[in-house]
Amino acid sequence: MIGIIDYGMGNLFSVSKALERLKVPYKFGERPADIENCDGYILPGVGAFPDAMKALEEHGFIPFIKEKVKAGVPIYGICLGMQLLFEASDEGGETAGLGLFPGRIVRFPGVNEKGESYKVPHMGWNKMNLLKPEEPLLSDVKEEYVYFVHSFVAQTPDPSILYATADYHLDVPAIVGRNNLVASQFHPEKSGRAGMQLLENFCKVMVKQ
């Protein structure tokens, strides 16, 4: 059973339907007690970082997520759900994150090294460079296109957490992970074949549903 963390900040409908297509059982939880003993968790998220941290706290999920990560339970953060796993974000002023990955979330500068401006958000299909193709999450995933849509980007001092990146004027962390905790900047449920493969790998290889 996959627990979908429902703290009021996500497009839960699409991801839940994607799990149905994969025939993976799931349930939503607005409180930790609703999804206490699931085999794995999905942390979705759309919206602003400060609002999301506040909502996670109000729903009582901050200690819950940290305990589950420590206990080795697989967790997949999606989009803003990935960004929340880092130490802090610049969005809406300095906001602390969950601190489960080293690094912080910054806005795309919108200007490259040559001083030329580029478009923000990073929106559209971009090809992944796989840095850790041996990871179970990446089974049968190739250097395929996935759909990005974000204005803020993760920056980490620890390259060992980078499973895949994409090139958009800088190296954009596309998939990050360490042991049982994985996350993608893009929405796997909106990223065609590769995205569905990632979700399937998470649910069936990492969680063993």
Next chain:
Amino acid sequence: MLSKRIIPCLDVKEGRVVKGIQFVDIRDAGDPVELAKVYDEQGADELVFLDISATHEGKKTMIDVVRSVASELAIPFTVGGGIRSLEDIKETLRNGADKVSLNSSAVNRPELLTEGADYFGSQCIVVAIDARYDEEWGTWRVYTRGGRTPSEWKVTEWAEEAVRRGAGEILLTSMNKDGEKTGFDLPLLEAVQGVVNVPVIASGGAGSSEHFYDVFTEVDADAALAASIFHYKETSVANVKAYLKEKGVIVR
């Protein structure tokens, strides 16, 4: 780098696609989900559904369409037409759409762009702009209500204002070119691209694969939208992408 996006647009009226009649090889050519699947298989990068329902029931039905598409497809889609309030935006996005496009409602009340962007992020908020060249003004003028009502906005000024208010993408339709099949309106696109720094979707005028090549190489549009040439099978998304790839344009 980002690939150039090809986006078929489906007009939906009372829950039925109104232009998809040439797809005789699918079970129900009026079914938005069936058509969406065909386009997905052909390699469409995104879809736009434009609700042109006149009735309240039709608008309710559109939410069912949104849910069905989100349930069955793994590509992003935008919903426009008749979205007038933050409540409408919430309902559309919560039922699985990735973006909403706001046209007349944004011109009438630009705050709506800000409300939507504050709540969901600007990446979910597309401003759809219909523009026609105005000889008297010497530039393009923005129209609302499906092109029936001229506004007081010059297109470049409205594009800048909409982005300032929170729009994360612009769907720019040339009324001069729409339906002509003589190519996209490159001067209009160039004018708007010159004043904003968000992705721009070119719309109006697509008649051949070459037209897509032109819009991606000459004015560097991020995406291009077409309806009838895909619906009436004058070409397919797959053909357009194969042509672009051969010519060195990055496509998925």
